[in-house]
Amino acid sequence: MVNLLGFASAMDLVAWRGFLFTIFILHFVFVCQLLLLQPLVSALDGKPGDAAKLFERVSQNVKVKRYSEAINDLNAAIEADPTLSEAYWHRASVLRQLCSCDGCNPKRYEESENSYKKFLEIKPGNSAVEKELSQLYQAKSALDSALNLFESKEYTKSLDYVDKIVLVFSPACSKAKLLKVKLLLAAKDYAAAISETGYILKEDEDNLEALLLRGRAYYYLADHDVAIRHFQKGLRSDPEHSELKKAYFGLKNLLKKTKSAEDNSSKGKLRLAVEDYKAALALDPNHVAHNVHLHLGLCKVLVKLGRGKDALSSCTEVLEIDEELVEALVQRGEAKLLIEDWEGAVADLKSAAEKSPQDMNIREVLMRAEKALKMSQRKDWYKILGVSKTASMSEIKKAYKKLALQWHPDKNVDNREEAEAKFQEIAAAYEVLGDEEKRTRYDSGEDLEDMGMGGGGGGFNPFGGGGQQFTFHFEGGFPGGGGGFPGGGFGGFHF
Numbered sequence: 001m002v003n004l005l006g007f008a009s010a011m012d013l014v015a016w017r018g019f020l021f022t023i024f025i026l027h028f029v030f031v032c033q034l035l036l037l038q039p040l041v042s043a044l045d046g047k048p049g050d051a052a053k054l055f056e057r058v059s060q061n062v063k064v065k066r067y068s069e070a071i072n073d074l075n076a077a078i079e080a081d082p083t084l085s086e087a088y089w090h091r092a093s094v095l096r097q098l099c100s101c102d103g104c105n106p107k108r109y110e111e112s113e114n115s116y117k118k119f120l121e122i123k124p125g126n127s128a129v130e131k132e133l134s135q136l137y138q139a140k141s142a143l144d145s146a147l148n149l150f151e152s153k154e155y156t157k158s159l160d161y162v163d164k165i166v167l168v169f170s171p172a173c174s175k176a177k178l179l180k181v182k183l184l185l186a187a188k189d190y191a192a193a194i195s196e197t198g199y200i201l202k203e204d205e206d207n208l209e210a211l212l213l214r215g216r217a218y219y220y221l222a223d224h225d226v227a228i229r230h231f232q233k234g235l236r237s238d239p240e241h242s243e244l245k246k247a248y249f250g251l252k253n254l255l256k257k258t259k260s261a262e263d264n265s266s267k268g269k270l271r272l273a274v275e276d277y278k279a280a281l282a283l284d285p286n287h288v289a290h291n292v293h294l295h296l297g298l299c300k301v302l303v304k305l306g307r308g309k310d311a312l313s314s315c316t317e318v319l320e321i322d323e324e325l326v327e328a329l330v331q332r333g334e335a336k337l338l339i340e341d342w343e344g345a346v347a348d349l350k351s352a353a354e355k356s357p358q359d360m361n362i363r364e365v366l367m368r369a370e371k372a373l374k375m376s377q378r379k380d381w382y383k384i385l386g387v388s389k390t391a392s393m394s395e396i397k398k399a400y401k402k403l404a405l406q407w408h409p410d411k412n413v414d415n416r417e418e419a420e421a422k423f424q425e426i427a428a429a430y431e432v433l434g435d436e437e438k439r440t441r442y443d444s445g446e447d448l449e450d451m452g453m454g455g456g457g458g459g460f461n462p463f464g465g466g467g468q469q470f471t472f473h474f475e476g477g478f479p480g481g482g483g484g485f486p487g488g489g490f491g492g493f494h495f
Contacts, residue, residue: 051077051086058090062097065203067172070094088119089129096136099143099166099173109140139169143176150179150186159183174200174207181213185220193217208234212244222289224251254283258294265301273301292321299331308338326356333369342373375445381429389443393434400430 054077061070074091077084092115095108116133120126142165149158159180166176177200184193197214200207215230231248234241261276277298281291295317302311315332318325329352336345349366356362382389385399403426405411412419432438 051084055086055090058094062094065172067094067098083122085119085122088115088122092116092119092129092136093132096132096139097170097172099139099170100175109136112136135169139166139173142166143170143173143179146176146179150183153186155183155186159187178209178213181210181217185213185216188220190217190221206237208238208241208244212241212247215244215247219247219251220287220289222287224255224290227251250283254280254287254290257283258290261294261297265297270301270305274298274305277301288321292318292325295321296325296328296331299328299335303331303334303338306338308335311335312339324355326352326359326362329355330362330365333365337369337372340372340376342369342376345369346373371445379425379429381432381442384425384429385433387433393436396430396433400426400434404430 058070074087077087092112095112098108100109142161146158146161162180181193181196194217197210200210211230211234215227219227234244257280261273264273281294295314299311299314312335318328329348333345333348346369349369353362387399407419407422409416409419
């Protein structure tokens, strides 16, 4: 009996201990809930001071860009008290700032609109909320307009909508920020695009679209190493990202083609270099900062190959990109020499010499061009006699004889004046080209234009010194004396 009583007492003690432990656990949970959800419970109990603390915390989270935490707090407050109007207003404001985003569910602008409307159901006529709702509509409409304008390539107008409306009313709108970067790239403002993506990546260093766009900005500045690092970082996060893969492998291919062209050029494999330069240029015609070097490399190779017309086109492409590039002016001058545009060559080379007055190589090419221009302005005795510059002396004599007979003034009574001028020119041409020493001096660039024009009125024996004689007797002082061609003009014309 005593044992039974002792056992019962022991059981009662265990039960009491269990009961007390349960009370302790429940009390602990209650205290934790009270501490963790104090703002929400207080708000439900009608304590505005505690609700104010909640909203202050929301404001702090927004200030440090912890938007998700702010929205979670507000969602919890609304779930705890669906009549808490201020929570709707704060939530609407945060969602408006964030705006729409691809893949957001529900869409933030729509959710923001619903929250504003819910607040106005509880507290109708609030002018501040009505104003923010109006701003929401403006931002949403402006974003839609900006996207449409971007698609239609009206970049300036689109950027105005983004800068002056969307990002004013929705400053945290990532979709608008990325659209702005795309617009800056389209406007070729690469430095600004790099700056804007820097802000985005500061908030989210793994933003793949920002990494892609920033890499493209560096790419178009020809800072290829930095561009590759951005593409690689994005691909480490998502190896199958199609746009990042396209950008990365496209750049690698461009660099490979460029190196091949430069290597072939340095090795003297000029025709292969031409093909590689053209292939590299075809990869991205819009990559101006890099293509300027490709066009210049191609121009230099074409000049070496003697393809003046093609070289001229390539060098002109360079100067349309950078008109101050001295090397391109020199190479275009060389190309113009190849196509015998002497004046154009001198103009380009003079411009290059003015920009780089200490470069003696440019001076040498300029002197060569000026000499070629001067030679081009002389009478072309070869052309007058109708022979090539490599014609033999016998060919020159034969051509002279034929033309002298053809244009003898006595044989051209009806057009005597023209014949006299032609005959005089033919004689002058032969006096230079029919003499080996004078011909050599003429070919070297000396100005011998008047060499055959200054004789006296006696006989002119063009084929003197042996062999068959061709003697002209000029009465009245031809070719150098006075009196012209009076009366009978030319006396005898003997062979």
